[in-house]
Amino acid sequence: MSVLLYRLGRFAYARPWYVIAGWLAAVSAVVGLLAAHPVKLSNEVRIDGTPAQNVIDDLAKSLPDASGGQGMLVFRAPSGARVDGGDGRTALVAAVDAVYRHDHVIDPRTALAAELAKKERSPLLQAQAAVSGGAGRPGGGAPAPLQDNGRPVPGVVVSADGSTALMQFQFDEQTYELPSGTIDSTVQAAERQAERGRLDVLPSASMMEMPEIVGVGEIVGVVVAAIALLVTLGSVVAAGLPLVIALVGVTVGVGGAFTLSTVFEIHSLTAVLALMLGLAVGIDYALFIVNRQRRLILDDGLDAHEAAGRAIGTAGSAVLFAGSTVVIALTGLLVVGITLLSTMALVAAATIAVVVLLALTLLPALLGLVKERVCSAKARRTARQRTAAAHPRATRWGSRLVRHKRSALAAATLIPLVLALPAVSMKLGLPSGASYNPDTAQRQSYEAVDDAFGPGYNGPLMVVARAATGEGPLTPAALASTAADLRDTKGVASVSLAGLNTSGTTAVLSLVPDDGPNDDGTKALVGSVRDTGRQLSQKYGVAIGVTGFTALAIDVSDRLADVLPLYVATVLGLSLVVLLLVFRSVVVPVMATAGFLLSIAATFGITTAVFQWGWMQGLFGLEATAPVVSLLPIIVTGVLYGLAMDYQMFLVTSMREARMHGAGPLDATVSGFARASAVVVAAATIMVSVFAGFVFNAQPMIKQAGFALAAGIVIDAFVIRMTFVPATMALAGERAWWIPAWLDRLLPDLDVEGDKLAQRIPLPATAASQQPAAARKADVNG
The missing domain is CATH 3.30.70 (Alpha-Beta Plaits)
Incomplete structure (x- = not known):
């Protein structure tokens, strides 16, 4: 793999305009299609197979007027x-x-x-007369x-x-x-x-146009990412390349999905998720490769052309397999069987695939235009003064972790566990007016209704009544008795007629609960009304179904909570296989997965504490307490797992490479950590900056997604990957690289570290002689 990618990198560097022209054609095609077919996004949360969704679909046929927004x-x-x-x-x-x-x-x-x-009294007027007179409780x-x-x-x-x-x-x-x-x-x-x-x-x-996908907060996040790039790479030219890759990636990936919005439904959160991932991952992957090329130039004395080829062959191999873990984590959502999540997964995975392809082709082509200017004169002067101990701070931290491995491991385990405690009380729901900040019309409307009418008027239930036999009209007496029984159900504030089809076979009743749309009492009421419906069928020959936004939100939350364990098991199983192939170790994949479970639990805990409990909301410009969005746990699990494995890939491949070049297990852990940690920190900072920008989006669903991903990256990158992983590696020692001999023979050699490349195409003698042996150790991450 490394040799193939090395040749690809050299080809793109030597003939940049061929590659650039191809990508310009792709961008032009996407822009042209978007101009011809305007984007059509959806805010509908549709979960096929749920009771509420089934009622809506039936209602669209029998009473279309009642099935609109x-x-x-x-x-x-x-x-x-x-x-x-x-x-x-x-x-x-x-x-x-x-x-x-x-x-x-x-x-x-x-x-x-x-x-x-x-002249004759119509079924509609008869039904109105039958249901009225007790629409609300006396008083x-x-x-x-x-x-x-x-x-x-x-x-x-x-x-x-x-x-x-x-x-x-x-x-x-x-x-x-x-x-x-x-x-x-x-x-x-x-x-x-x-x-x-x-x-x-x-x-x-419900009276809100499509949410703003890109606003001031998102732009500020990208600016912060650009500053992090400049600090890490030390050159405006070098820092600009990852931004170009990310922007082209989201243009082709997200724009390509938009061109299909007239063919199948694209939810607004689908676009936002792909945009967040495309920007963050595009910048990170390009950063790893450019940083690797610069280190080959500055540390090993290679020219820019050869360094670009070797960067694609080594760091590019790690990027390819890191991207594969993200794609696997996202496409694992297909097993859930929910169309909305499947669309999100496919669009986001396609965007990641485009970004990886850009990093392996367009990036070396752009490096071919930049040539030796990728390293500034100041960077070259600094490199000549460097010694083998080029990462003193990271080396000291790594050495500390190795010396105090048990206490470091205990701390890195306890911190996520403590942060995860609020997740025990996590409630799921869909955004309502209460989820918005107080200065918004949505929140003010919600509170005005709550104060003047009662909380239930913010989330009325829609009860659809039909003849139990499926034939013939509903009689006024049966409809009146049905309404009376519903009115007597515990937790019901009022029942009124909302509509009746012309044939009188389908009636819609508006049922107002005593409690708000996200209260436990309303959830219990939905279950009670459905249970009552079974009795009504026998008593009055009336079959009822419960729907409306509130009932749909409850069904969606239950369905997603049920499928989350299946999804987690599927993703972990598939990704363990990928990590086993890459690292050829039993301990490393298990350690990586255990660390991820700690970080995702902490992420859910922090998100619950901030959004549901209201803790520290002032720090994030929030003033609304609401349940965690139903879609969030399953989306964040998939995305965060893929991104966490990125850092695992870049950090541990550096340790493994040092071990393969003769370093002892503890020395390999320290030296690999020292070489990879700086760029991993920069990559995590960029990820957090991009995701945090979406916290300031007005749409609660987008706000929570941005916060959860940003918090998850902080925990996973700095607590798990930068502390838990090296401490565990030091504790395992040589056993960290153990694999049964029979399994080692069965596994293909993917050569992520570039050993075959080093053997088949050794470093030029003039370059190799410029650094002492300790400083010439190969390095995937820089």
Whole structure:
């Protein structure tokens, strides 16, 4: 492998414009396709096979109007005024009218007027009469419908104190399928009319356009990464190359996925995940190779052409297999069988594959343009003054770890275990208005509804009722009895009719819980209503199903929690095989996996403490407590495992190479650590900078993903890889490299360290003579 990559690197260096032209063609093709077919992203969290999703799919056929995206607006009167009095009521009625008249909003008043015009009492009116009269619990605190000319305005209720009105309505399509700007223009139409009564208009979290994928925080993260590159490589020219590789990688990888968004659904988090990984991994992989080339030039006296070829042959081999572990970890998500996660995995894995290919082809081509300028004159002067002890700080730290290996190992084990404790109480859910910061309309809308109507109005359940036989219309008496039984269920605040199809065979009831959408009581209520449904089928011949965003969030969380152990086992099994092939050792793969389990547990613990408990949120600009996003554990597990194995690969291959060149087990651990640690620290800093930039994204799901990945890298790189691993290697000694003889014969020799390259194409004599033997030890990572 190393010889093949060496030749590839020399070819690309010698003929840079051939390679560059090929990649420019790929970029041009992606840009051209994006210009011809605008990007279409989704915010829908769809988990096929869950009870709530099945009900939604059935409803799309029997009552399409009820299966579109849901909108919710809160109208709030000035202090001491009422929304349903004087100018406020006039403005409120006008705002509601403006919303119902807006494009893509379903106007229920049209259907109601048609029913009222009929001489015979229609099924819709009969059902309304049957279900009403007990829609809420008795007492003076229940909200009341807004009245206009003596008739209730559909979809609008006013709080008992008159300070707030809540409008719930349906779009004719899911929100992510609406034309760009539809949601914003709907809100603006309401605001223009509400101004006349000095009413505040607060859209809910469901009334949010596509999240901003790249903002100021993300840009700052890339800038910090650029500074880290400059400090590590000491040259503006050298530092710019990894940035170019990362930017081209995300352009081709993420842009290529965008070109397919008209063919299959691309979730916004899919794009963000691929962007985060493409930037971070692209910079890191190019950094390893450029740093290796510079060390060959400065330490071994090679010219830039030969150094580039050998850097691709050695560090490039490590990059290839490190990238393979990331791809394996991501594609392992396919075993979960969830389309949303599968799409995320494939797009992110494809982006990583593109980045690896760029690092092995475009990077040496760019080095061919830069030539000897990759090392500044100052760096060359400094190199001439260097001795064999070129990494004094890293050598001292490594020596300390070896001397105090037991205490270092104990500390590196206990710290993640303590940080993991909050994960015991981790709750999963999907983002709601409570997940946003207080200065956002989504959070203010959530709190206004909570204060004026009760927490359950922020997460109503949709109960779909049909004849149990599947044929014939529902009778008003059966529907009324069904609503009454649901109303008597523990934890239910109110039940009302939300819709009925023209044939009267399918009715939709809006059930408001006592508790909020992410409370344990609401989860228990969903289970109770489903249990009640089995009884209703026998009592009244009515079959019911529970859906809506709240029920879907509960089902999604349960489904993902169930499949997480299977996913973890699959990824660990596959990656253990890859690590066994690379390191030809039993201890190293097991140690790497144990360290990862510690780091992922600590990551879940820290994320739970910050987002769910609210600890130290001020340090991260956060002011919202919410459950951990359901998708997060399984996504972070896959991504973090792949990235953790990157650092394992670059650090331990350096130790193994020193051991293969004659160093004792302890000396190999120290010297390998000393040579690899600086670039691993720089790579981890870059990763953390890129991921942390996404913490400031307004979308809670993206915010949590950025934080969890940044925290995970800090724990894994600095506690596990830089402390746990060398301490374990020192404790194992020679046993760290043990492998059964029969297994050693069966395994192919992948030659990640470049031994075959050194044997077949030795270093030039003039170069080899420039350094003492101790300083000429081969080095994959620099």
